[in-house]
Amino acid sequence: MEFKINTKHYENIxxxxxxxxxxxxxxxxxxxxxxxxxxxFYYEDLNNNIISYNEEICFYAASxxxxxxxxxxxxxxxxxIINLNKKLLVTSDxxxxxxxxxxxxxxxxxxxxxxxxxxCITESDNTAYIKLIRFIGKDKVIExxxxxxxxxTLEGKDSxxxxxxxxxxxxxxxxxxxxxxxxxxxxxxxxxxxxxxxxIKNNKYVRKYGMFDIAYHETGYVDNExxxxxxxxxxxxxxxxxxxxxxxIAKILDEINNIV
Numbered sequence: 001m002e003f004k005i006n007t008k009h010y011e012n013i014x015x016x017x018x019x020x021x022x023x024x025x026x027x028x029x030x031x032x033x034x035x036x037x038x039x040x041f042y043y044e045d046l047n048n049n050i051i052s053y054n055e056e057i058c059f060y061a062a063s064x065x066x067x068x069x070x071x072x073x074x075x076x077x078x079x080x081i082i083n084l085n086k087k088l089l090v091t092s093d094x095x096x097x098x099x100x101x102x103x104x105x106x107x108x109x110x111x112x113x114x115x116x117x118x119x120c121i122t123e124s125d126n127t128a129y130i131k132l133i134r135f136i137g138k139d140k141v142i143e144x145x146x147x148x149x150x151x152x153t154l155e156g157k158d159s160x161x162x163x164x165x166x167x168x169x170x171x172x173x174x175x176x177x178x179x180x181x182x183x184x185x186x187x188x189x190x191x192x193x194x195x196x197x198x199x200i201k202n203n204k205y206v207r208k209y210g211m212f213d214i215a216y217h218e219t220g221y222v223d224n225e226x227x228x229x230x231x232x233x234x235x236x237x238x239x240x241x242x243x244x245x246x247x248x249i250a251k252i253l254d255e256i257n258n259i260v
Contacts, residue, residue, distance in 0.1 A: 008050035018259050022051060025252045029053045032245070038235035039245070042165035043253045045228040049260060051253070052165055058152060059233045061163035062210030063099065063124045064219045065154065067192075068171050069133050070117045072144045074184045076136070077113075084114040084184075088131055098212070100125025121191040121208065133159050148174055160212075168219050168231045176206070176221050176229075192220065199243055200250045205230070216242045218250070228257050 007022060025041075032039045033054075040054035076082040087110040095103050100123050102111075111119075116132050119125040133141060138159060145153025150170045154161035179185035192206045199209050199218045207220030219231045232249055236242040 006050060006052045006055060008048070015259060018256055021252055021256045021259070025051070025249060025256075026053060028245075028248060028252075032234075032236070037237060037239065040165050040231075040233045041249055041253070042169055042231040043228060043256070044169060045226065045257060045260065047260075051256065055165040057233075058162045058164045059217065059235055060210075060212060060215040061160050062212040062215045062217060063126075063129070063160070064163060064168065064208050064210035064217050065160050066120050066124065066129050067175055067208045067219075068145055068153065069129065069136065069141050070120055070188070071171070071175050071178060072141055073113065073117060073132060073136055074178065074182070074188055078182055078184060082113065082136075084117075085112050087112055088116065088135060090127060090131060094127055094131060096126040096130050098126045099123065100127055102127040117188075118191055121188075122195050124195065124197065124209065130159060145171070163233070165231045165233060168233075169229055172219065172221055172229055172231070179206075193223075200232075200247055202250065202254070214238070216246070218246055222254070222257075226257055226260075228253075 029039050038057065038059065040057050042052040042055050044050045073082055077084045089108060089110050090102060091108045097103065100119065102119060102125050116128040120128040120132060138154060142154045148170050150167040152162050152164060152167050156162055179189040189206055192208060197209060202222060204224045205220050205222050207218055210217035214235050214237050216236055217233045221227065221229050230250060230253055232246045234242055234246060236245065
């Protein structure tokens with residue numbers, strides 16, 4: 001198993017406080033890795049200062065990948081290819097177990113594409129996601145991910161695939177750029193700021209979580225006075241402290257960000 005930390009640009013920073021914080025976060029992750037638990041994180045501020053741990057190691061993407069499909073649909077809507085008000089019928093045959101609220105519908109129901117995106121992000125609704133990815137086409141999402149430079153978009157047999165920190169940071173940089181430059185950007189950002197479930201306790205975190213079996217992730221962009229990207233991916237098996245773990249990592253990274 002690889003235990004690798006990257007501190008791009010931080011090698012030239014003399015702050016003992018920052019060096020101690022980097023050592024602290026590395027040791028926490030190393031301890032989990034030595035126990036056989038796979039963990040990774042990636043921090044990058046807007047000055048391209050980077051701290052990461054096991055950035056190339058792949059995990060089951062779970063619901064984190066939903067952002068890419070939704071981003072592509074929004075982009076195609078801006079180009080006039082897709083009408084967000086178009087309605088798609090969700091029947092009992094479409095229902096997917098797991099996260100979300102559509103699974104509780106009692107009769108066949110039409111949803112606009114925009115509403116499906118909202119439910120896909122705010123409720124992490126699996127039925128909404130599968131309906132959307134079937135509508136736009138898995139191959140198109142894979143092609144889009146590759147065009148951005150990602151290496152592992154939707155690898156695997158299902159519609160979630162695998163990911164790592166390096167792919168996720170590519171998706172998030174494109175997403176945040178979109179929210180700043182396009183007409184539907186503010187709406188998309190609002191969905192990401194207000195999910196029903198929040199693992200990391202930070203109301204400035206524009207985020208998408210992923211959770212399935214042993215996968216437990218938070219990914220996104222902290223939109224505060226000193227913005228930064230933060231990806232935390234874990235495979236902590238059934239450990240009951242996994243939410244505490246990602247909050248501990250997030251807290252240290254935020255402290256580092258505040259020092260610089």
